[in-house]
Amino acid sequence: xxxxxxxxxAFLATVQAVESxxxxxGKAPPSSGTKSMTVNGKQRQYILQLxxxxxxxxxxxxxxxxxxxxxxxxxxxxxxxxxxRSLAGDSTIFVAPNGLNAGWANNGGEDxxxxxxxxxxxxxxxxxxxxxxxATGWSYGGSMxxxxxxxxxxxxxxxxxxxxxGAADNVLPISMGRQLRDKWLQTNGCAxxxxxxxxxxxxxxxxxxxxxxxxxxxxxxxxxxxVPDPTGANGVKFxxxxxxxxxxxAVSSNPGASTTAPAxxxxxxxxxxxESTTATAPTNCSARWGQCGGRGWTGPTCxxxxxxxxxxxxxxxxxx
Numbered sequence: 001x002x003x004x005x006x007x008x009x010a011f012l013a014t015v016q017a018v019e020s021x022x023x024x025x026g027k028a029p030p031s032s033g034t035k036s037m038t039v040n041g042k043q044r045q046y047i048l049q050l051x052x053x054x055x056x057x058x059x060x061x062x063x064x065x066x067x068x069x070x071x072x073x074x075x076x077x078x079x080x081x082x083x084x085r086s087l088a089g090d091s092t093i094f095v096a097p098n099g100l101n102a103g104w105a106n107n108g109g110e111d112x113x114x115x116x117x118x119x120x121x122x123x124x125x126x127x128x129x130x131x132x133x134x135a136t137g138w139s140y141g142g143s144m145x146x147x148x149x150x151x152x153x154x155x156x157x158x159x160x161x162x163x164x165x166g167a168a169d170n171v172l173p174i175s176m177g178r179q180l181r182d183k184w185l186q187t188n189g190c191a192x193x194x195x196x197x198x199x200x201x202x203x204x205x206x207x208x209x210x211x212x213x214x215x216x217x218x219x220x221x222x223x224x225x226x227v228p229d230p231t232g233a234n235g236v237k238f239x240x241x242x243x244x245x246x247x248x249x250a251v252s253s254n255p256g257a258s259t260t261a262p263a264x265x266x267x268x269x270x271x272x273x274x275e276s277t278t279a280t281a282p283t284n285c286s287a288r289w290g291q292c293g294g295r296g297w298t299g300p301t302c303x304x305x306x307x308x309x310x311x312x313x314x315x316x317x318x319x320x
Contacts, residue, residue, distance in 0.1 A: 020059070020129060020130040020131045021059040021127060021128075021129065021130070022059070022122070022123040022124070022126070022127060022128045022129075022130055023123060023124060024122070024123060024124050024125045024126045024127050024128065025056060025057060025059065025127035026056055026057060026127070027056060027125060027126075027127075028056070029050060029054055029056055029125065029126055029127075030048065030125055030126075031050075032048055032049050032050045033047070033048065034046075034047055034073075035047070035048050037114075037117055037118075037121070039110060039113055039114045039117055040108070040110050040113060042100070042110070044097070044098065044100075044114050045073065045097075045098045046073060046095055046096060046097040046098060046118060047073045047074070047076075047077045047095070047096040047098075048093070048094075048095055049077060049081075049085070049093070049094040049095070049096075050093055050126075051088075051089070051090040051091070051092065051093070052090070053090050054090070054093075055090075055127070056126075056127050057127060058127060059127055059128060059129035059130075060091060060092055060093045060126070060127060060128050060129060061088070061091050061092040061093070061128075061129055061132040061133075061134070061247070062092065062093050062094075062095065062119075062122055062128050062129075062132065062133045062134065063081060063084055063088075063092055063093075063094050063095070063134045063135075063136065063247075064094075064095045064096075064097065064115070064118065064133070064134070064135045064136070065081040065082055065084075065094065065095070065096050065135075065136050065137060065141070066096075066097060066099070066104065066135065066136070066137030066140075066141030066142070066144040066145055067096065067098070067099060067102075067137065067138075067140075067141050068137070068138050068139035068140050068141050068228070069102060069103050069139055069140035070102045070103070071102065071140075071141070072098055072099075072102065073096035073097060073098040074096075076096040076141075077094075077096045081094045081096065081136075082136055082137075082138065082228065082239070082240060082243070083229070083237070083239070083240030084136070084240055084243060084244055086240075087240060087241065087244040088244075093122065093126060093128060095118055095122070097111075097114060097115065097118060099111065099140075099144070103140050104140050104141065104143060104144035104147070105291075106144070106147060106291060107291055108290065108291060109151075109290055109291070111144060111147070112147060112148065112151050112152070115135075115148055115152075116152070119133065131251060132247075132251055134247055135148050135149070136243065138228035139171075139226070139228070146180075149161075156187060157187075158187055158188045158189070158214035158215035159184065159187070159188070159215055160188075160215045160216040160217070160246070160250035161181070161184040161188065161215070161216070161217045161218070162217075162218045162219075162220070162242070162243060162246040163177060163180065163181045163184075163217075163218070163219050163220070164220040164221075164222070164230065164239055164242070164243075165177035165178075165219075165220075165221055165222075166221075166222050166223065166224040166225045166226060166227065166230055167197055167198055167199060167200040167201075167202070167221060167222065167223050167224075168200040168201055168223060168224055168225040169224075169225050169226045170225060170226065171225075171226040172226065174197070174221065181217065181219050184215075184217050185210060185212075185217055187214070187215075188210075188212045188213075188214045188215040188216070188217050189212055189213035189214040189215075190210040190211065190212035190213075190217050191210065191211045191212075193208060193210055193211070194208075195208035195219050195221070196208070196221075197221035198221060198222060198223040199223060200223060201223050202223035203223055203224075203231060203232070203233065203235065204222065204223055204232060204233045205220055205221065205222035205223070205230065205232030205233060205238055206220070206221055206222075207219070207220045207242065208220075208221075215250075216246070216249060216250050218242075218246055220238075220239075220242060222238075285300050285302040285303050285304045285319075286300045286302070286303055286304065286309075286319045290303075290319050291317065291319075292309035292317050292319050293309055293317030303319035304319070
């Protein structure tokens with residue numbers, strides 16, 4: 001998720017120094033366009049965008065872009081996947097999943113399952129580098145990216161993380177973004193460091209890169225609000241370039257990251273302050289990784305022993 005107004009976070013990639021080509025290499029590829037698959041008995045859609053000169057014998061990077069609340073896969077695709085497609089050349093396969101009811105409530109983990117099935121399809125049907133899967137999104141889409149990073153492979157696994165957040169964000173205060181950042185600083189074995197930030201309303205952005213032993217963490221604060229395309233110094237839209245640079249750095253440095261750790265991307269989230277409720281009764285409580293709260297949720301609000309209910313956004317809380 002974007003850690004806050006804009007934050008980046010890792011997804012499903014195995015961050016390795018050695019390229020890992022999928023079994024789909026050498027196969028005739030599917031065409032770009034709108035696709036569908038059945039997930040837990042429901043028809044789900046996504047947009048697949050291959051490079052114009054896709055090479056079935058070249059292992060490609062994958063970027064999955066999640067849309068915001070009341071947005072759609074079409075919005076992400078028409079916007080160039082948050083400005084990243086123009087930076088990718090022929091290196092990257094892009095995917096824009098479509099949420100149910102224009103969002104990512106992830107009831108019963110169905111959106112995570114949807115992501116799992118997309119990843120399986122990509123590996124089987126296309127030539128992808130399994131060491132370079134990334135997820136990104138803005139607002140609710142950022143929250144979904146964060147859910148993936150926590151669920152695949154797990155919330156305690158190091159994940160390269162880029163957070164971009166606005167000092168004037170009135171949806172998720174930047175203080176909440178710092179809490180998310182600090183979670184990954186701890187998980188990724190990072191040394192503490194002063195991270196200066198512009199004042200609210202100031203047209204500027206400041207990047208802080210941490211020294212980490214397990215996976216990279218970068219924090220970018222800007223003076224703007226809850227927007228997907230923040231403006232920094234000299235009126236420059238900096239998020240796409242910083243995100244793409246972070247992807248490249250994450251797979252090249254690989255500071256001791258697990259071979260199953262996701263790699264990140266930037267996003268924004270509307271999630272409230274992280275809270276937790278310790279599960280006390282395993283009976284009738286949600287299983288680990290299951291939903292345990294959120295607006296409109298009528299299921300259990302407790303978690304089975306060994307996990308706690310943590311807020312991802314106002315619509316979704318998960319047992320982690």
